[in-house]
Amino acid sequence: MDHSHVEEHDLIEAYLADRLSESDRDAFEAHYFDCETCLERLETANGFREGMLQVAAEDLAQTTAARAKLGLLAGLAALSRRHRLALAGVFLLLVAIPCLWLAQRNRDLQRQLAATSARAEQQRAALDARLRELTQTTDRRAEAHPEVNVLLFTLAAVRGGEEAGREPVNQIQLPATGSVVLSLELATVDAATYRASLQAADGKEIWQGRDLRPDSHDTLVLLFPAGILQPGLYRLTVEGVKSDGKWFTVAAYPFRAARHP
């Protein structure tokens, strides 16, 4: 087999198209295994053939996709005007039904929110009224029933503070109900005004009073509802204000509160 035979019988294309007999195919394979020219032509022809088939496959795929899109449009176009209107109506219904449902649901929720707010407002007003009533009752009760045998303690002042951990000199007793009166005799009364604060052992301020003035015996008398004091250590501090406006400690009154037996 030589080139002229290959060209004359168009063996390259016949080989690629599988049109050669078995013996011709074997002979041609043996030839191009030993012939670079024929092998090169064969590769080119094969590349072109496969490229043509690939082009056809790509075009077919594009045409099929385009037909699928056109098919839908064509299907719609083929419908009568009445059918198209019906289809459009169905489509609008499909869109409108969820919208209407959402709008209705929104209105319901707003109604529920308004009702709940009104109920909460009513409850708040009722609680306020009840609180006012209780306060008035307490006041009336206090006015109506004088306390008898109110516990009264005169506290001794401590200058410069007490040693830490030392038991205070002042010991008071707390009644179960009612009040306890603490009397504080001030050593100096040259301040224009006084203030006092009551602190628990942990430093937490329980009460503070401002603009206090001692009585004619240079004493401050304080009445505490027994409920604000619990058994434990306390420190009552009295400060006065100087003429220059600066505050200074007049006296401190540490005390221990214990439950009245």
Place this chain on the structure above:
Amino acid sequence: MNEAGAPLEGADPSVELVRRIVSGDPAAEAELVQRFSRALSFLARRLTRDEAAADDLYQETFRLVIEKVRGGELRQPERLPGFVSSMARNLFIGSARRGTRRQKWHGDSAATETAPDPAPGQLTRLLARERAATVRHVLAELKNDRDREILSRYYIAGEDKEDICRDLDLTDLHFNRVLFRARQRYKELFERRQSAERNTG
């Protein structure tokens, strides 16, 4: 062969190559691989239609050819090219038969799990797209529709040359010329494209 052991002038290169392999010359084996590599690669791809399988067939063919040539089993050394090509074809047929039998023995599910992915690899797809792009270029350059029709009917529809010539009232010469020019143009463009890719890559 002369007295010095050099090849005689005009001797068949296949005969000489076989002689050197039989005599244990390793360079001759490398020469054999180099000489038939491109053709065997083409045939293997054409037979298997799969890059990985083609590589396996390529390796196995050369292994067996060298083994048999070394063992002196090639009785007609001048037929070395045909020996290599027929070895590749026979190995492929044997492998295809074994593959079919194996699928039958193992049943469908096992065969499905162990079978290689039939989808073409990324490189194969890339090459196919490149070929298609080049062919589109060639088709766009054709001056008349009849030439395009010739190519489409011949390559895509698979019609016989004689039928196409009869239908379009063409001579054999004209038909061959259209095919020849299209292929030549394709070759130029494809090589230019690959060269450009090599330069940019």
